[in-house]
Amino acid sequence: MSSAFSKQRKKRILATVIVLVIISLFIPTPYYLYQPGSVEELGTKVTVEGGEKDPSGNLYLTTVLSMRASNIYYLAYGWLAPHTDMRKVKEVRGDLSDEEYSRLLKHMMESSQNHAFAAGLRAAGEKVDIKPTGVFVRDVREDTDAKGKLEVGDVIHQVDDQSVSDSNAFLEYLSHKKSGDIVELQFDREGTIKKESIELVPLTNSVNKAGIGIVTESQFNIEPSREIRIDAGDIGGPSAGLMFSLEIYNQITPGNLTKGYEIAGTGEIDMDGNVGQIGGIREKITAVERAGIDIFFCPADIGPYDSNEKDVLDEVKTEGYKVKIVPVKTLQEAINYLEKLPPKE
Template sequence: MKRISKRIKITFFILFILIIVGFIPTPYYLYQPGTTEDLTAMVNVEDGYIDEKGNFYLTTVLSIEAGNIYYLAYGLLAPHTEIKKATEVRSDLTNQEYDTLLSFMMRDSKQNAIVSSFSEAGEDLHMENNGIFVYGIAEQSKAKGILKVGDIITEVDGTKVSERNEFINYIEQNKEAGDTVSLKITRNGKIREKTVEIIPFGEESNRIGLGITPEEDFIIDLARQVELKSEDIGGPSAGLMFSLEIYKQLVAKDLTKGYEIAGTGTIDHKGNVGQIGGIRHKVTSASLQGIDIFFVPKDLSELDSNEKNALDEVEKGGYDLEIVPVATLAEAIKYLENLKEK
């Protein structure tokens, strides 16, 4: 009886330890191939064309916060899973700042997609800038603790600013390292005033600035209304595919030619396609979903790797997937217009 009692105690002790360990958070995220989403159901252009033989899709990456060691163990065993440190994912941003950033990225991506596709289709639109969105703050920036990701700068030293280059040029032409600048910002709907010191960018550079990543926050007025549904999808990487679906509905052409076409890439309002994260997971997702053609951002510099990694992933996985690198929306449209019917 004593032996049985001792075994029971040991068993309960082990279970207790396992339960306690299960509540200890880990500083990791798991990344896996996500879904491919049919854009016809997500994009609605007023009087838009939707009669097509094939389809356009956006691709996602599934991000899971490894809340405990068991999630982490799952990530070590699950196929097509990448483990990243939390600092790689969201740097030192708070949960609220990170969520705000993701929301802005998706909203900005949608608006850039609308502007670029309307411009490419020759449709009327009007843009109005609200100010400078604080997209990121460098570790060495004096703005750290004063500004927050998600702030919108509307005035610099009493001068209204709404364009990124206008903001950067004002500081470079009127300030020196060590000077301060007075900012009027909007945060959570409230107007505030902040003072930030200017810093130099590296010993070998004459550049100065606030040490923040500025982006334009703008609204658009359209001749034809556009509804974009993204639900729980965050980030900017759906920009290119949103643009293609909007453009197709505007010009009333079946650009798919009967193919299942997916892709990824950021888009700016001039139609330039930018690099994204998680390209290998998106390639795998597209292949598993039977996609025929996959657009990726073209590698334009030594630092770019989307095109290279996408081609490598197709070769490694033996996927039957056509990778098409593009640098602009216009390039993607030209490829589709020259595509033969399936």
Template sequence: MKQKGTNKKLKISLFILMGILLVLFFIPTPYYLNQPGSIESLAEKVTVEDGDKTEAGSLNLTTVYSIKASNPYILLYGLLAPHTEIKEEEEVKGDLSDQEYNSLLLHMMDTSKQNAIIASLHAAGEKVEYQYNGVFVAGVLETSKAKSVIHVGDIIHKVDGNEFTQATDLIAYLKGKKAGDKVEIEYTHNNKDKKATVEMIVLNKQTGQVGIGISTENNMSIDPSVNVKINSDNIGGPSAGLMFSLEIYNQLEDDDLTKGYKVAGTGTMDAEGNVGQIGGIKHKIVAAHKADVDIFFYPEDNYKDDTNEKEIKEEVAKEGYDDIEIVPVSTLQDAIDYLEKLPEKE
């Protein structure tokens, strides 16, 4: 009888344990896991009108694999898995909803592609016309009086009857206001024209800077002399700009930039051909090393707050990556010049 009672208690304990483990599966955590992602050939993603895709080597973009730790088991995996960075959800996407965050990433990718086309065509001596079409709302502060009115993804066209096509001009105009002032904003939300009156707030108590309480990006359209199609699939963000630009340029030019080398890299690109800083760079160099990349381009640290060059050098030294050439660049032309001077790979 005693043995029978013990077995029954054991079965109950196991049942309770299984119940707890099942419940844990549905408990979300406020964390994201970032890991080295994929290396993807750009010749398969970029098509230039009358361009030449023949390459002895390859130009590749690099990605960071980001996954939401939707339960404690995924978080535990992140704690044990190598080359995994755990970040709080707020650090990754602020107070944006998943839909707003995805909308922002897609906009940044679209802008990255447009800038890549502009910069690469200019580098190749081709013409491309472009214009700015209002100011994209990339974020709204919790303290903003516009919080329930303006949303991520909206396009601001006018403030107080004044038309604004670039974010810098809008910010400059608002600097002339003071806290408590009200401005009338004309904007597009879900393809519908709207108006709203918003009160200005103090953004920085130390400097006294005021504003609406939104972060902004430029919204543009382009008309290139050469048709370029870029298939970015489900990749978001702006960090593929440099490598998009190199692939477009390579297809436009007669000579093959790759010269037999497997080339990868990362960095944002603006319309003037300048390379900018990105996030998650240490994951990208790990992915590049795993894929046997020969040369890796990355943004050079040119300003006080820049960290990409420091981060990548630390990661390379820590991991002992002696078989990959890391090359800092500040412009698209820097990367082109480097590749043009390379000897053919033996």
């Protein structure tokens, strides 16, 4: 009897363990894993009308591979895998839903491409027409009437009976309002026009005394002097802006900017060619080193909280990487550096 009882007990314990293991597969952890991603050649992704592509040397964008640690086994892998950074979901996406986060990444990539069009063409001396198309909602404050009515990714076109084409016009209209006032917003959400009445809240550390309680930026449409096509695939975010603009400039100006070198880089770009900080710089430089790249452009540290330049130089020194690091503040600095390079032997 005791032997049979012992076997039954072992079976129950084994069954319990199996159930717990299966359950653990479906319990997500509050972490994302970040690892070195791909280094992707831009000549096949960017095509400029009337431009020329030189097969001697290439420009590359860099990516970070990100994945949700969907269970404790992925999390354990993240602890053990080299060159893996773990970040809490809250740090990565705040309180955004999956849909809002997807819209934000798509907007950031589209904006990055538009900025690259403007910066690259302007650097080459060509004309670019910039037309504002609305007010993009980047964030919605929790303790406001707007929460639940507006979502990240909405594009506001009208407040009350006033059309607003950019953030400045939107803020100017609200500057004449006070806390407790009601405004009616008309906005586009993924192709559907919606209307909501929203009560204004008091603002601190702001020019306006009252507002919606949202973070906005102007959305623009770029009308370039020539057609430009970018096939970014499923790459999201703004960090390819610098390299997109360099590729555009390289295709429409005489000569070959790369001079036979393999050149990668990362950094946001604005329409005036200023380079901004990005995330995942340590993972990106590891991907670049593995790909055998000669030169890597990174955003220069300018402000007191900037760290891209410091981080990438520290990673190169710690890991003994051979790639040449070139921090830049602007697109023009990157162009000037490449123009002074001797041809690769």
